[in-house]
Amino acid sequence: MLERRSHGQVPDAPHTQLKAKDGRLLYEHCITRQGFDGPYTIAYHDKRPHEALPAADTPISLAAAERKPERLLRRHYPSPGSALELEPLPRHRGRLLENADVAISLAMPTRSDAAYFANADGDELYFIHSGSGTLRTLLGDVSYRAGDYVYVPRALLHRFVLEGSGTQHWLVMELRHPLGLPHSYRNSVGQLRLDAPYSHRDFRGAVLGAPRDEGLRDFWLKTGGTLQKYQLPASPLDVVGWDGSLYPFALSIDAFKPKVGKVHLPPPAHATFESQGVLICSFVPRPLDFHEQAVPCPYPHSSVDVDEVLFYSRGTFTSRRGVGPGSISHHPRGIPHGPHPGAYEASIGAKHTDEVAVMLDCLQPLTRSALAESLEDLDYHGSFVASAGSHSTG
Numbered sequence: 001m002l003e004r005r006s007h008g009q010v011p012d013a014p015h016t017q018l019k020a021k022d023g024r025l026l027y028e029h030c031i032t033r034q035g036f037d038g039p040y041t042i043a044y045h046d047k048r049p050h051e052a053l054p055a056a057d058t059p060i061s062l063a064a065a066e067r068k069p070e071r072l073l074r075r076h077y078p079s080p081g082s083a084l085e086l087e088p089l090p091r092h093r094g095r096l097l098e099n100a101d102v103a104i105s106l107a108m109p110t111r112s113d114a115a116y117f118a119n120a121d122g123d124e125l126y127f128i129h130s131g132s133g134t135l136r137t138l139l140g141d142v143s144y145r146a147g148d149y150v151y152v153p154r155a156l157l158h159r160f161v162l163e164g165s166g167t168q169h170w171l172v173m174e175l176r177h178p179l180g181l182p183h184s185y186r187n188s189v190g191q192l193r194l195d196a197p198y199s200h201r202d203f204r205g206a207v208l209g210a211p212r213d214e215g216l217r218d219f220w221l222k223t224g225g226t227l228q229k230y231q232l233p234a235s236p237l238d239v240v241g242w243d244g245s246l247y248p249f250a251l252s253i254d255a256f257k258p259k260v261g262k263v264h265l266p267p268p269a270h271a272t273f274e275s276q277g278v279l280i281c282s283f284v285p286r287p288l289d290f291h292e293q294a295v296p297c298p299y300p301h302s303s304v305d306v307d308e309v310l311f312y313s314r315g316t317f318t319s320r321r322g323v324g325p326g327s328i329s330h331h332p333r334g335i336p337h338g339p340h341p342g343a344y345e346a347s348i349g350a351k352h353t354d355e356v357a358v359m360l361d362c363l364q365p366l367t368r369s370a371l372a373e374s375l376e377d378l379d380y381h382g383s384f385v386a387s388a389g390s391h392s393t394g
């Protein structure tokens with residue numbers, strides 16, 4: 001997805017010999033996307049990287065329950081008040097919304113992963129609403145903190161090592177097609193353009209340390225909506241070097257440099273990542289529109305081709321009442337949406353917003369889980385009617 005990077009020992013040419021100090025041949029591990037046509041990284045292992053064997057444990061199904069047809073409503077899921085530990089090891093995720101392109105979940109972990117994990121069902125993009133720690137991967141460590149996006153390529157072995165005690169709070173997006181940066185941000189040689197909202201320097205790629213053995217041998221693989229357990233014969237963190245364009249990274253949402261318009265800009269002006277059927281946008285603090293007659297608040301709209309999901313992280317959300325940090329709203333296609341009563345008028349003259357939020361525009365309709373249903377703020381849809389009076393869910 002990004003520019004080529006290189007860590008540790010690699011031979012002068014791919015597919016040629018690299019030897020340890022004792023003369024043993026090291027093992028190349030070519031990680032490729034889109035068959036062999038997409039981005040790739042070549043890692044070099046001390047041991048053969050393909051010797052994991054299935055454990056005796058029965059695979060765990062993560063298939064979502066079939067949903068009955070539901071009324072089309074704007075929906076709001078306030079932040080859960082306590083840790084969600086609803087799915088089996090090794091993940092502590094609660095799936096909320098899903099279509100064929102993306103699954104949107106919450107994770108509220110309280111402890112480090114006790115096993116390695118790889119998701120063969122898609123790339124993963126985390127948004128760290130709260131918490132900090134280290135993403136430990138085959139290709140090295142990535143430190144993370146609140147406000148970071150954390151990207152884990154499909155099927156890359158990893159685990160999260162949490163810092164401190166208490167509950168962390170993450171938004172988890174599983175993208176079933178490759179995640180990338182918008183093509184319009186690239187120049188003719190693939191560099192990020194000077195007017196892109198971030199630069200290569202903003203992406204904190206994995207840093208490879210010395211090979212290590214954490215003593216862990218359990219490895220969970222998510223594939224086809226199941227979790228399957230494998231046993232590793234030795235530590236998988238035996239990579240001595242790698243080279244390529246496919247690697248995990250963190251990007252702080254605070255590094256995103258927003259565009260500002262004379263009048264209100266539509267959400268794609270804030271595009272941060274894209275995948276087939278999904279556009280991910282970052283709303284960050286910025287000056288508001290500077291036309292003397294501007295209405296800075298988003299106008300009511302019918303974006304008839306997308307389901308819109310917003311995760312509210314920090315600041316004041318001028319267009320929506322009743323949402324707070326950690327809230328998720330889902331506004332489906334088919335019915336218009338817009339600001340809460342009074343917000344449109346009250347925005348006139350506003351010069352600045354301090355909101356921090358992540359938005360997903362999803363081309364396929366999203367269905368929701370029983371967990372989402374259990375979290376729902378049932379007053380939300382009606383709260384957009386001016387005569388409904390004040391509305392607050394905290």
Ligand SMILES: [Fe+2]
Pocket residue numbers: 301303308337
């Ligand atoms: Fe919208």
